[in-house]
Amino acid sequence: MSTSTAPRTAASLRPRLLGRSVVNLVVGISVLYTLLPVLWLVLAASRDRDALFSSSVLSLTDFSFVQNMKDLFAMDGGLYGRWYGNSLLYAVLGAALGALISIACGYAFDKYRFPHKEKMFGLVLAAVMVPQTVLALPLYLMASGTGLVNTFWAVFIPVLFNPFGVYLGRIFSQGYVPDEVLEAARMDGAGELTAYVRVALRMLGPGLVTVFLFQLTAIWNNFFLPMVMLSDQDLYPVSLGLYSWNSSASVSPEYYPVVIMGSLLAVVPLILAFALLQRFWRSGLTAGAVK
Amino acid sequence: MTSATPVSAAPDAPARPSPTVPAAAPAPTGRRSARRRELGACGVLMTPFFVLLVTVFLIPVGTAVYLSFFSDDQPGLGFGPERTVFAGLRNYSAVLTDPTFLGGLGIVALYCLVYIPLMVIGALALALLLDSGVVRLRGTAQLALFLPHAVPGIIAALIWLYLYTPGISPVIELLGKADITVDFLGVHTVLPSIVNIALWSNLGYNMVVFYAALQAVPREVIEAAVVDGAGPVRTALRVKAPLVRSSIVMVAMFTLIFALQLFTEPMLLSQSTPMINSRFSPSMYIYDAAFTRNNYGLAAAASVVLLLCTIALSYGVTRWTNRANAAEEDTR
Numbered sequence: 001m002s003t004s005t006a007p008r009t010a011a012s013l014r015p016r017l018l019g020r021s022v023v024n025l026v027v028g029i030s031v032l033y034t035l036l037p038v039l040w041l042v043l044a045a046s047r048d049r050d051a052l053f054s055s056s057v058l059s060l061t062d063f064s065f066v067q068n069m070k071d072l073f074a075m076d077g078g079l080y081g082r083w084y085g086n087s088l089l090y091a092v093l094g095a096a097l098g099a100l101i102s103i104a105c106g107y108a109f110d111k112y113r114f115p116h117k118e119k120m121f122g123l124v125l126a127a128v129m130v131p132q133t134v135l136a137l138p139l140y141l142m143a144s145g146t147g148l149v150n151t152f153w154a155v156f157i158p159v160l161f162n163p164f165g166v167y168l169g170r171i172f173s174q175g176y177v178p179d180e181v182l183e184a185a186r187m188d189g190a191g192e193l194t195a196y197v198r199v200a201l202r203m204l205g206p207g208l209v210t211v212f213l214f215q216l217t218a219i220w221n222n223f224f225l226p227m228v229m230l231s232d233q234d235l236y237p238v239s240l241g242l243y244s245w246n247s248s249a250s251v252s253p254e255y256y257p258v259v260i261m262g263s264l265l266a267v268v269p270l271i272l273a274f275a276l277l278q279r280f281w282r283s284g285l286t287a288g289a290v291k
Numbered sequence: 292m293t294s295a296t297p298v299s300a301a302p303d304a305p306a307r308p309s310p311t312v313p314a315a316a317p318a319p320t321g322r323r324s325a326r327r328r329e330l331g332a333c334g335v336l337m338t339p340f341f342v343l344l345v346t347v348f349l350i351p352v353g354t355a356v357y358l359s360f361f362s363d364d365q366p367g368l369g370f371g372p373e374r375t376v377f378a379g380l381r382n383y384s385a386v387l388t389d390p391t392f393l394g395g396l397g398i399v400a401l402y403c404l405v406y407i408p409l410m411v412i413g414a415l416a417l418a419l420l421l422d423s424g425v426v427r428l429r430g431t432a433q434l435a436l437f438l439p440h441a442v443p444g445i446i447a448a449l450i451w452l453y454l455y456t457p458g459i460s461p462v463i464e465l466l467g468k469a470d471i472t473v474d475f476l477g478v479h480t481v482l483p484s485i486v487n488i489a490l491w492s493n494l495g496y497n498m499v500v501f502y503a504a505l506q507a508v509p510r511e512v513i514e515a516a517v518v519d520g521a522g523p524v525r526t527a528l529r530v531k532a533p534l535v536r537s538s539i540v541m542v543a544m545f546t547l548i549f550a551l552q553l554f555t556e557p558m559l560l561s562q563s564t565p566m567i568n569s570r571f572s573p574s575m576y577i578y579d580a581a582f583t584r585n586n587y588g589l590a591a592a593a594s595v596v597l598l599l600c601t602i603a604l605s606y607g608v609t610r611w612t613n614r615a616n617a618a619e620e621d622t623r
Contacts, residue, residue: 019425019523020425023420023423023425026416026420027417027420027421030494031432033491034435034436034439034491035438037451038438038442038450040450040454041450044453044459104337104339104340105339105340105341107336108332108333108336108337109337112329112332114330123344129544129601130598131548131574133554133574133577133578133597134352134355134577134594134598135347135351135355136578136581137358137581137587137590137594138350138351138354138355139347139351140581140582141354141358142350157343158347160347161343161344161347163344163348166340192331192332192333193332193335193336196336220443221444221445223444223445228578238443240445242445242446242449243445243559246449246452246562250562259449260449260453263446263450266443266446267441267442270441270443271438274440274441
């Protein structure tokens with residue numbers, strides 16, 4: 001992101017004060033638009049219920065952040081902690097395994113020749129655009145046919161499927177893994193799979209992290225599939241849990257503060273992941289965008 | 292299950308040609324075994340994905356199409372043996388004459404018409420502004436704009452729901468002090484309110500995509516435009532924007548595909564406003580038909596209709612951009 005916007009010509013150097021302030025104003029307003037709702041969430045999470053309903057979110061009295069946190073984890077017998085653990089399990093494990101599967105397939109699409117290759121790749125791309133709602137009912141019927149409905153696996157297996165990851169894997173493999181390196185590995189007597197695991201996978205590292213992040217976000221966001229598959233609250237991910245608590249809140253308002261606090265905590269993992277893995281996903285976006 | 296992969300499982304390949312083998316060695320067999328080993332490795336690498344493709348994609352799509360031609364006859368009160376009978380196109384005619392489904396399609400069409408241009412133009416404009424080099428704290432601004440992408444869709448909807456709720460929302464309170472009363476969840480405002488949630492969630496992400504593409508534009512091209520006397524606005528609109536056309540198409544396409552699936556936001560808002568019924572969008576219609584009314588044939592037919600709409604629109608976008616590209620080539 002650190003490109004030097006060196007002075008291009010004398011003409012653009014001339015201070016266009018008005019233009020500059022308008023540009024900065026527009027960007028500033030956009031930043032406020034994206035930041036303020038999150039800021040509201042942070043402030044609202046530290047208010048007790050009465051302060052929440054008196055709209056006095058901005059006043060700094062009645063600070064009850066810690067109390068709200070305690071209430072959140074005590075609500076309904078500590079259900080929220082359970083949901084959080086579930087979400088982490090679905091998302092981290094699912095994204096890690098899913099990214100490995102997609103990258104391996106994308107790599108094979110790039111490096112090997114086989115019959116009907118482009119037709120199969122077309123099928124993979126077509127899978128990207130099929131709505132999840134179309135697959136939900138058949139998946140539910142299949143899961144109930146095999147007794148997997150309302151289990152961990154009913155949510156975990158479908159989220160492993162990431163056709164866009166295969167597309168990215170192919171692009172990353174083209175960009176990061178030179179054929180000569182593989183040739184050299186073969187010359188050294190390495191088998192095809194050894195060459196992949198020992199040589200190629202290491203070069204595909206940034207791509208792997210990008211696909212992992214994309215999938216982590218998607219699974220953490222996942223709402224429709226768990227809603228269809230799960231009836232046992234103990235298996236809910238955070239998204240579905242907060243949805244069900246929010247529907248109770250209209251009847252019993254003591255749920256409002258915990259839903260708000262729960263929302264705030266549910267945002268943390270993705271922000272952490274994006275912040276820690278910044279330099280990887282930025283390159284990944286470029287690969288997806290420029291192609 | 293693995294029939295989708297064209298290659299069989301890895302065959303044993305004991306004849307591993309090492310570099311020390313003289314060049315005069317029987318080349319054809321060596322090459323053939325190398326080829327076989329390649330196909331074997333390829334099979335191992337691709338099989339996990341294609342097993343998933345078949346089980347959680349192809350079979351479900353096939354099942355949806357199959358189910359859409361059948362309907363359940365439940366004798367009496369729903370007890371007794373359920374009979375599944377071939378229904379031909381009956382489910383389709385039921386779906387396509389159902390005013391609630393058509394209404395849902397209309398709402399999603401309107402939603403797309405408002406949301407997609409706002410999203411693409413807004414994200415591109417922000418990216419161009421950030422790329423113009425006059426924005427202060429550019430890195431910070433980008434991170435701030437990107438932040439909502441890390442907020443899960445259901446939580447974005449929750450935040451905005453509270454910001455739309457009188458008594459909780461500071462926005463409504465502020466507007467109230469200026470004697471403006473807005474019902475964000477009223478009959479005419481509920482769709483713009485949903486557009487706002489989606490825009491807030493995805494604007495920064497798409498801005499980063501465009502920004503990344505703009506970074507790849509060769510600086511000489513821009514310098515040439517400036518030398519030719521083009522001002523910054525003209526350079527942005529006439530030179531930079533056309534050069535990132537492929538990412539504009541990609542963003543528009545993905546925005547369209549996800550917009551057609553509209554579900555999470557209205558589903559959450561429906562808990563708080565009567566303006567959103569249980570069949571507000573096609574996806575909600577499918578959910579309602581399948582899991583509330585247990586009418587699998589109807590849900591499947593609606594799914595297939597939604598799928599066909601998605602395919603037709605995506606195809607249309609691709610064709611249209613290809614033609615636009617060709618026209619662009621002709622004028623050069």
